[in-house]
Amino acid sequence: MHFTASTSSNGIVxxxxxLGEIPGVLWSPVSATEHAPLVLMGHGGGQHKKTPAQVARAHDAVLRCGFHVAAIDAPGHGDRPRTADDEQARAELRQSAGDPERFRTATIRYASSLVERAVPEWRATIDALQQLPEIGPRAPIGYGGGITLGTAIGVPLTAADPRIRAAIFGGGFFVYDAQLEAARRITVPVQFLLPWDDEHVDRRSACELFDAFASTEKTLHANPxxxxxxxxxxxxxxxLPRHLTR
Amino acid sequence: MHFTASTSSNGIVxxxxxLGEIPGVLWSPVSATEHAPLVLMGHGGGQHKKTPAQVARAHDAVLRCGFHVAAIDAPGHGDRPRTADDEQARAELRQSAGDPERFRTATIRYASSLVERAVPEWRATIDALQQLPEIGPRAPIGYGGGITLGTAIGVPLTAADPRIRAAIFGGGFFVYDAQLEAARRITVPVQFLLPWDDEHVDRRSACELFDAFASTEKTLHANPxxxxxxxxxxxxxxxLPRHLTR
Known part of the structure; x- marks a missing residue:
């Protein structure tokens, strides 16, 4: 991992x-406490690591909680090139917009491909971040992903990586079987955000995902x-402060 | 309204x-600010105004938020006599325990009867509380009812009484048509608590109630x-602090 740029303003570095081909960003407090928690933020589908909403959430976590926050671009997103398969998958998404069942199938196929690549990338990113002296192997780690793609990646990531101690997930995407299987292996506390009136995704599928988490502490929040x-x-x-700062 | 007892400890009076036949309790900060908000708490079915859980919530609202909190016994609950109809309704509940459909019908019949009596009692209680100089007509009012009967009464009360500015409701009871009609007239902010694994009540009926609120701000929280x-x-x-203290 090497840093390519650094700026500092309003208390945030x-x-x-x-990291290899993966572009990422790390936000930190100007004066971080030793072993301050690290939050991983996964952006939504079609978005990137520095969308205004994600930057705002990251700044809040840095300033209010004193956390480090890391985000990377998902494969084919943000500053990353798209493979021929990615381009084809996106074309299929556009073409299927008027046909709900075809759109669902195309979305799941594309999401599965992104997830397969993104999970090992995130794990390598955690490895690299833990090498930084200001983070180290003892910093508590949480996943603060938003809804949609951030959750599609975050669920199998959290199931696979025992370093993640608490996770924020959400609805807004088509839940497929591998997601449910991963959710059943998750036992850390989960906060789950459900857009109540999602235009594409039946809320029952999000409820099924929430049901699947094996966590004894899980809370679903729904807003219109x-x-x-x-x-x-x-x-x-x-x-996150409750579960990452003890 | 007349006070029959007063005790003070740990900063709470x-x-x-x-009020006529209605027994109630008012918890207040020892040093309340002028026009401090008033929260109405409705207890669950078969319970009463001073169950340990309700007392704990009331104490929290007094000490953490500086609110007044009022609770009354629902008809036939706590310190109140039961009518012959109440006794019959409760006997029918016990007898129908093994038959889900009969239990549902019996519960709705009893709840409807309680709600019909409780709503005007609560409104008279608000009238009386507003006569107290430490509350007065300008204190912002919220409904902080728990789940089950507290919501079955709170929904039509909030729909009927424009003095209530924000309300906490919940699931855990059989939602019937008059409840949905009342919910559609509610426009104040709503926080909705859903027991995710209720043993009697299908979560879809609670979701239908949440859907029915006309409020632009409403949040559903579900826990296992x-x-x-x-x-x-x-x-x-x-x-409640956000909506009652400005």
Whole structure:
């Protein structure tokens, strides 16, 4: 991992990094406490590591909680090239927009391909971040992914990596069997955000995913709105601080 | 309204009152601010105004938020006599325990009868509380009812009384048509608590109730557990403070 740029303002240090082909960003408090927790943030489908909403959430976690926050671009997203398969998958998504069943199938096929590549990338990123002296192997780690692709990647990642101690997931994507199987292996505390009126995804499938988590502590929060217009209110902002700072 | 007992400890004044036949309790901060908000708490079915869980929630609202909290016994509950109809309704509940459809019908019939009596009692209680100089007509009012009967009464009460500015409701009871009709008239912010694994009540009926609220701000929180064993974690404790203190 090497840093390619560093800026600092308003108490936050933002460092862009590269780990092999993966472009990432690490936000940190200017004065971080030793072994401050690390939160991994996964962006939504079609978005990237520095969308305004994700930057705002990262800044909040740095300033309010004193956490480090890392984000990487998912394969074929943000600053990353798309493979021929990615281009074909995206074309298929566009063409299937008017046909719900075909759209669902195309979305799941593309998501599965992204997840397969993204999980090992995130694990390598955690390895590299733990090499940094300001993080180290003892910093508690949480997954603070948003809804949609951030959860599609975060669920199998959290199931696979015991370093993740608590996770924020959400709905807004088509849940497929491998997601449910991964969820059944997750036992860490889960906060689950459900857009109540998602325009594409039946809320029952999100409820099925929530049901599948083996965690004894899990809370579902639903707000009206679809996954583009939803405004999260009344959500417990102490979830990650409660589980990562002891 | 007249007070029948008053005790004070740990910063909380607890005053029992009677309003006609209605026994109630008012918890207040020892040093309340002028026009401090008033929260109405409705207990669950078969319970009463001073169950340990309700007392704990009331104490939290007094000490953490500086609110007044009022609770009354529902008709036929706590310190109140039961009518012959109440006794018959309760006998029917016991006898129908093994037959889900008969139990549902009996529960709805009894709940409807309680709600019909309780809503005007609560409104008279609000009238009386607003006569107290430490509350007055300008104190913001919220409904902080728990799940089950507290919501069955709270939904039509909130729909009927424009003095209630924000409400906490929940699942765990059989939602019937009059409840849905009342919910459609509610526009104030709603926090909705759903026991995810209720042993009697299908979660779809609670979701239907949540859907029915006309409120632009409404948040559903679900935790694993049935309505006796549920442990509420990760719920936004700032909901009432946010809407009642401006």
């Amino acid at each position: 933002e460092r862009d990094f590269r 709105g679809d996954h583009r217009t939803i405004r999260w209110v009344g959500v417990d902002n102490e979830f | 607890e005053r029992d009152f009677r 557990g049935d309505h006796r064993t549920i442990r509420w974690v990760g719920v936004d404790n700032e909901f």
